[in-house]
Amino acid sequence: MNRNSIRIAVVFAALFTAVSCEAADQRPKNLILMIADGCGYGHVAAADFYEAGRLGAQVYEKFPVRVAVSTYSLNTDGYDPSLAEADFGYVEMAGLLPRKPTDSAAAATALSTGVKTRNGHIGVDSLKQPLENIAERCEKLGKATGVVTTVPFPHATPAGFAVHAGDRGSMPEIAADMLCQSGLEVLMGCGHPLYDRGGLPLETPDFRLFGGQARWDSLTLGQCGADRDGDGVPDPWTFIDSLAQFRVYASGPAPDRLFGLPRVRETLQQGRGGRVSAPPDSVPFIDGVPSLAEMTSAALNVLDNDPDGFFLMIEGGAVDWASHGNQSGRMIEEMRDFNRAVDTVVEWVERNGGWEKTLVIVTSDHETGRPTSPSAESLWAATPASDKATLLDPVNRGRGNMPDLVWHTVRHTNALVPLYAKGSGSTLLAERAKQKDPVRGRFIDNTDVARVIFRLSPLP
Numbered sequence: 001m002n003r004n005s006i007r008i009a010v011v012f013a014a015l016f017t018a019v020s021c022e023a024a025d026q027r028p029k030n031l032i033l034m035i036a037d038g039c040g041y042g043h044v045a046a047a048d049f050y051e052a053g054r055l056g057a058q059v060y061e062k063f064p065v066r067v068a069v070s071t072y073s074l075n076t077d078g079y080d081p082s083l084a085e086a087d088f089g090y091v092e093m094a095g096l097l098p099r100k101p102t103d104s105a106a107a108a109t110a111l112s113t114g115v116k117t118r119n120g121h122i123g124v125d126s127l128k129q130p131l132e133n134i135a136e137r138c139e140k141l142g143k144a145t146g147v148v149t150t151v152p153f154p155h156a157t158p159a160g161f162a163v164h165a166g167d168r169g170s171m172p173e174i175a176a177d178m179l180c181q182s183g184l185e186v187l188m189g190c191g192h193p194l195y196d197r198g199g200l201p202l203e204t205p206d207f208r209l210f211g212g213q214a215r216w217d218s219l220t221l222g223q224c225g226a227d228r229d230g231d232g233v234p235d236p237w238t239f240i241d242s243l244a245q246f247r248v249y250a251s252g253p254a255p256d257r258l259f260g261l262p263r264v265r266e267t268l269q270q271g272r273g274g275r276v277s278a279p280p281d282s283v284p285f286i287d288g289v290p291s292l293a294e295m296t297s298a299a300l301n302v303l304d305n306d307p308d309g310f311f312l313m314i315e316g317g318a319v320d321w322a323s324h325g326n327q328s329g330r331m332i333e334e335m336r337d338f339n340r341a342v343d344t345v346v347e348w349v350e351r352n353g354g355w356e357k358t359l360v361i362v363t364s365d366h367e368t369g370r371p372t373s374p375s376a377e378s379l380w381a382a383t384p385a386s387d388k389a390t391l392l393d394p395v396n397r398g399r400g401n402m403p404d405l406v407w408h409t410v411r412h413t414n415a416l417v418p419l420y421a422k423g424s425g426s427t428l429l430a431e432r433a434k435q436k437d438p439v440r441g442r443f444i445d446n447t448d449v450a451r452v453i454f455r456l457s458p459l460p
C-alpha cells in the first residue's frame with residue numbers, strides 16, 4: 001500500500017466505525033410498530049377533523065420523523081411519482097389487472113422482513129421460501145415479542161409478523177402455527193368461536209379457526225403452547241377473553257405468555273349491526289370487548305417484564321374493513337380506536353425510560369378506499385403539485401361533524417401512505433427517504449422499515 005491508499009483506508013475505517021457506532025448508540029431496547037391497516041393520508045385527516053376540527057391533532061403527527069412510504073408488491077409494477085401526480089386515477093389501477101396494488105399479506109411481509117413478495121404470501125418470498133422476520137430476530141436477541149390486532153388474530157398483518165405461509169387464506173393452519181409453533185409472548189385478536197359479530201353467544205360454536213374443539217379445549221385449559229424459551233419444556237398460554245380480564249392484566253403481575261381473544265367473532269366494533277352508513281357513535285357499541293388501547297396496555301404489561309426488551313406489533317385492522325365498505329363513520333371510529341392506542345403507547349414510553357430506550361413507528365400497510373375531498377378528481381389537473389396534498393384531504397366540517405369526503409374505490413390503492421417515528425434509531429428512517437414525490441415529499445419504501453429495524457437489531 002502506498003501512503004495515499006493507506007490514508008484512504010484510514011479514512012474509510014474511521015467512517016465505517018463512525019457509522020456503526022452511530023447505529024449502535026441508537027439501538028432501542030424496545031420496538032413498537034403500529035399499523036393502521038388500509039390507512040392513507042385522507043384517513044388520518046378525516047379522523048383529525050372529526051376528533052379535533054383541525055389537522056395535526058394526533059400525538060404521532062408531531063413525531064420528529066414524518067415521511068411517506070411506497071407500498072407496492074411484486075404484483076404491482078412499482079410506484080411512479082410523476083405518473084401519480086399527472087394522472088388522478090394512477091394509484092387506483094382500475095382495469096389494469098394483473099397490475100394490482102399490494103394486499104395486506106405482501107405488505108406485512110415487506111414491513112416485517114424487508115423483502116417484497118407476491119400478494120397472498122405471508123413471511124415467504126415469491127418462491128414461498130421462508131424469510132426471517134423482525135419478531136424472530138428479536139427473539140434471537142432474547143427479547144419478548146407480541147402481536148395485537150382488532151381483526152381475527154391469524155389475519156394477514158399479525159400473521160406476517162409471526163409465521164410463514166404461502167397462502168393467507170389457510171387461516172386454521174396459520175392460527176395453529178401462531179398458537180403452537182411461534183415464540184410469541186403476546187397474541188391478541190378476534191376470532192372467538194363462541195360469539196357472533198355483534199358479541200352475542202352463538203347457538204352453535206364454530207371451532208374451524210382453531211382446527212376443531214380439541215385444540216380450543218386445550219388452549220382454554222392452559223395446556224397449549226410451544227417451547228418459547230428453548231428449555232425443552234412447553235410454555236402454555238394463559239388464556240383470557242373477558243373485558244374484566246383484559247383490564248386486570250393492564251397493570252400488576254402478568255403471566256409469561258398471554259393469549260387474549262375478545263368475545264366477538266371478527267372485529268372489536270366495526271362488524272357490529274346497525275346502519276353502517278351512520279355517523280360515528282350513533283350505533284351502540286358492543287359491551288364486553290376491550291378497546292385496542294386496553295389490549296395494548298395488557299400487551300405492554302406482559303412484554304415489559306423481559307429485561308432484554310421487546311418487539312410489539314399493534315394493528316388497527318378494521319380501518320381497512322370499514323374502508324372496503326366505504327363506511328365513513330365506522331372508518332373514523334376505527335381510526336379513533338387506533339389513535340387512542342397510539343396515545344397509550346406514547347404514555348407508556350414516557351413512563352418507562354423515555355425515547356432513548358424505545359422506537360415507536362406509526363404507519364400503514366396500504367391505502368384502502370381512497371377517501372378525498374369531493375372536488376379532488378375534478379380539480380386535480382388544474383391544481384399545482386404543491387397544493388395537491390391539501391386537495392386530497394377530506395373537507396373539514398368542524399369537531400364532531402362528519403368531514404365531507406368521497407370514496408373512489410372499494411379496493412386497495414397504490415398511493416403512498418404516511419409514516420411517523422420517534423425514539424431511538426428513528427433518524428435512520430429519515431435518512432432512507434431519498435426518493436421524492438411531488439405531492440407527498442420524501443418517501444421510503446415499506447421494505448426500509450424492516451431494514452432499519454434489522455440494522456438496529458444485529459446478531460452478536
Ligand SMILES: [Zn+2]
Nearest residue numbers: 038320368412
Ligand atoms: Zn384490505
